[in-house]
Amino acid sequence: xxxxTIHKSRRKTTRAAIGAYLHRVANAFERGEAAPVDDxxxxxxxxxxxxxxxxxxxxxxxxxxxxxxxPATEGGVDTDAPADDGLAEDDGSPDSQATxxxxxxxxxxxxxxxxxxxxxxxxxxxxxxxxxANARNGIQxxxxxxxxxxxxxxx
Numbered sequence: 001x002x003x004x005t006i007h008k009s010r011r012k013t014t015r016a017a018i019g020a021y022l023h024r025v026a027n028a029f030e031r032g033e034a035a036p037v038d039d040x041x042x043x044x045x046x047x048x049x050x051x052x053x054x055x056x057x058x059x060x061x062x063x064x065x066x067x068x069x070x071p072a073t074e075g076g077v078d079t080d081a082p083a084d085d086g087l088a089e090d091d092g093s094p095d096s097q098a099t100x101x102x103x104x105x106x107x108x109x110x111x112x113x114x115x116x117x118x119x120x121x122x123x124x125x126x127x128x129x130x131x132x133a134n135a136r137n138g139i140q141x142x143x144x145x146x147x148x149x150x151x152x153x154x155x
Contacts, residue, residue, distance in 0.1 A: 006077055007041045020147050027148030034078065042081040046074035098122060100139045110135035
C-alpha cells in the first residue's frame with residue numbers, strides 16, 4: 001500500500017496555544033491514551049515509535065516538524081473521535097470558556113481570577129502579589145501546569 005494522508009490541518013496560532021496543545025498531547029501519550037490531533041481526530045500510539053525532528057529553512061521561512069512513525073498494526077487513528085485539541089478554529093487562540101482577570105486589590109497588590117463565561121469565578125490566585133509581573137507569572141504557571149492535570153479524589 002502506498003502513502004495516504006489521513007488528516008492534515010493548518011492554522012495560525014500563538015506560541016502559548018501550541019504549548020498547551022503539545023502539553024495535552026504529551027500527557028495523553030504518557031498515560032497511554034489516544035492523543036488529540038484536531039477536533040474529531042485522535043491518534044493511539046504504541047509504547048514505542050520512531051521520532052523524527054526536522055528544522056528546515058526554505059527561502060525566508062523556517063519550519064519545525066515532529067514526525068512519529070510506527071507499524072499500522074501497533075497503533076491507530078480515529079477520524080471520528082470526540083476530541084478537543086484546545087485550539088479555537090477561527091483564530092488559533094486557546095479554546096476556552098473562561099478568562100483570566102488581572103486586577104489590583106484594595107491593598108494595592110496584584111491578583112488574578114479565572115472567570116467562566118457564565119460569570120462564576122472558578123479559580124483565583126489565593127494571594128496578592130507585590131508586582132503585576134509576578135501575578136502574570138502565576139497565571140502562566142496555571143496555564144502551563146493545569147492543562148493536563150489529573151484529578152485525585154481525597155477522602
